Amino acid sequence: SAGDLSPGLELKTEPEGRPEPEESCPVCGDRVSGYHYGLLTCESCKGFFKRSVQNNKHYTCVEMQSCPMNPLQRKRCPYCRFQKCLAVGMKREAVRADRMRGGRNKFGPLYRRDRQMKEQKVYHQTTTTPCRIKMETTQALQPTAPSDLHLMTGHTNVPLSSDPFHQCQVYPSGMGQLGAPMPLDCTMNTDRGLTPPSLSTTSLTPASTPTPGPSALVTSTPNFLDQLVEAEQDESQLCAKVLASLQREQASRGKHDRLNTFSIMCKMADQTLFGLVEWARNSALFKELKVEDQMVLLQSCWSELLVLDHLCRQVSYSKEGCIYLTVTGDIEVSTILSQAGVTLSSLVSRTQDLVTKLRALQLDRHEFVCLKYLVLFNPDVKSVQSRRQVEQTQERVNRALMERTQQTHPGHSDKFGQLLLRLPEVRSISLQVEDYLYQRHLLGDLPCNSLLTEMLHTKHS
DNA sequence: CTAGCCTTGATC
DNA sequence: GATCAAGGCTAG
Numbered sequence: 001s002a003g004d005l006s007p008g009l010e011l012k013t014e015p016e017g018r019p020e021p022e023e024s025c026p027v028c029g030d031r032v033s034g035y036h037y038g039l040l041t042c043e044s045c046k047g048f049f050k051r052s053v054q055n056n057k058h059y060t061c062v063e064m065q066s067c068p069m070n071p072l073q074r075k076r077c078p079y080c081r082f083q084k085c086l087a088v089g090m091k092r093e094a095v096r097a098d099r100m101r102g103g104r105n106k107f108g109p110l111y112r113r114d115r116q117m118k119e120q121k122v123y124h125q126t127t128t129t130p131c132r133i134k135m136e137t138t139q140a141l142q143p144t145a146p147s148d149l150h151l152m153t154g155h156t157n158v159p160l161s162s163d164p165f166h167q168c169q170v171y172p173s174g175m176g177q178l179g180a181p182m183p184l185d186c187t188m189n190t191d192r193g194l195t196p197p198s199l200s201t202t203s204l205t206p207a208s209t210p211t212p213g214p215s216a217l218v219t220s221t222p223n224f225l226d227q228l229v230e231a232e233q234d235e236s237q238l239c240a241k242v243l244a245s246l247q248r249e250q251a252s253r254g255k256h257d258r259l260n261t262f263s264i265m266c267k268m269a270d271q272t273l274f275g276l277v278e279w280a281r282n283s284a285l286f287k288e289l290k291v292e293d294q295m296v297l298l299q300s301c302w303s304e305l306l307v308l309d310h311l312c313r314q315v316s317y318s319k320e321g322c323i324y325l326t327v328t329g330d331i332e333v334s335t336i337l338s339q340a341g342v343t344l345s346s347l348v349s350r351t352q353d354l355v356t357k358l359r360a361l362q363l364d365r366h367e368f369v370c371l372k373y374l375v376l377f378n379p380d381v382k383s384v385q386s387r388r389q390v391e392q393t394q395e396r397v398n399r400a401l402m403e404r405t406q407q408t409h410p411g412h413s414d415k416f417g418q419l420l421l422r423l424p425e426v427r428s429i430s431l432q433v434e435d436y437l438y439q440r441h442l443l444g445d446l447p448c449n450s451l452l453t454e455m456l457h458t459k460h461s
Numbered sequence: 462c463t464a465g466c467c468t469t470g471a472t473c
Numbered sequence: 474g475a476t477c478a479a480g481g482c483t484a485g
Contacts, residue, residue, distance in 0.1 A: 036479085043464065048462090100469090101479060101481075105478080
């Protein structure tokens with residue numbers, strides 16, 4: 001029609017209109033065209049980010065990874081541009097793997113909240129008499145507002161390593177859209193009460209009741225190992241927990257926003273971690289330790305326990321050439337290797353090698369439990385107070401393991417020694433896992449408020 | 462490859 | 474039915 005005023009012109013000729021909702025693109029400073037992949041950006045950065053993620057681009061910078069980003073120079077270095085995109089908080093998850101058009105995703109509410117917050121800001125700038133209704137909305141929004149993880153990434157130059165799982169989406173069966181909308185996936189986990197509590201000092205304290213005298217366990221009994229094994233948690237229980245947690249998560253998302261494999265694995269790891277902490281806290285041997293020692297031990301070995309747990313699951317359940325992932329069914333190793341980046345590929349193949357070795361050794365449940373205890377009771381952990389006690393327990397389990405392997409495999413050359421020789425590799429893998437997870441965490445890929453993140457943080461702080 | 466404009470479609 | 478963030482298309 002005759003109007004034909006470009007929006008830009010319209011704004012310039014209307015200085016006293018609304019207090020300028022026009023922002024500049026946080027990536028390059030160009031004019032924003034709307035919310036794209038998590039925040040307000042310009043049209044070109046939207047397109048650039050989409051192409052980069054869709055085609056799994058890996059750029060390199062020929063300069064110092066700090067190239068200027070403005071509308072004129074943004075084309076020069078896609079590496080720095082993409083880094084900037086991630087740093088300001090553009091979300092890979094918002095790029096659809098199935099390329100489905102139209103519709104909305106889980107960021108809809110986020111966008112609305114962001115808008116409201118901006119409105120509030122403007123409102124407070126322009127008036128000094130806040131009205132009640134507005135205050136109420138602000139309060140309601142306050143707690144969830146600044147939770148974005150990417151704020152913490154700042155301008156770190158995390159190398160854009162593997163970006164494996166974003167393309168391969170898995171749809172666990174039975175994931176309907178249940179009612180109960182969750183506030184926002186990146187906010188507080190209100191259901192923490194149902195799952196084992198977090199590792200913070202407060203939560204560990206009440207459960208630990210240092211047994212005064214020598215318990216039945218501590219005096220050497222012939223069933224020592226059996227008792228340890230009995231305390232193990234059931235695999236099907238874990239599976240149910242993971243599924244429940246995944247269903248909660250999926251329920252809070254839209255159809256377009258299916259959890260990808262990486263998110264699913266994070267959830268699994270998180271639930272497993274809860275289970276492991278619970279396992280330790282319920283263990284009679286562990287309860288005898290001071291709470292502070294319990295803390296530092298768990299903080300030191302959680303990833304090893306996680307790896308060990310994974311290994312045992314693979315030895316027991318996985319098919320040849322596949323990784324058994326509890327809820328997603330089997331995933332072929334070759335598939336992962338073809339999609340994963342360097343770090344993850346190496347992790348997967350190292351782990352698979354270990355699985356092969358442990359399978360050849362015919363690792364059984366009793367031995368696995370022993371290994372877990374050996375890892376947990378690590379007297380070499382710095383700042384352990386009752387070092388002697390930890391040492392003695394470790395030695396005790398060690399002896400039990402030795403006796404058992406000699407009993408059950410009298411003909412086996414040295415199963416005991418062979419098992420112990422695997423532990424350094426477990427440790428090494430676990431460290432690599434931590435590194436990998438921390439990198440993904442910095443990229444904003446890890447769900448916030450997970451025990452996993454908490455553990456990562458205590459180590460890196 | 463870039464970026465402006467176009468088409469889609471779940472949600473409001 | 475309007476909205477508006479997804480993906481698609483295509484000159485440059």
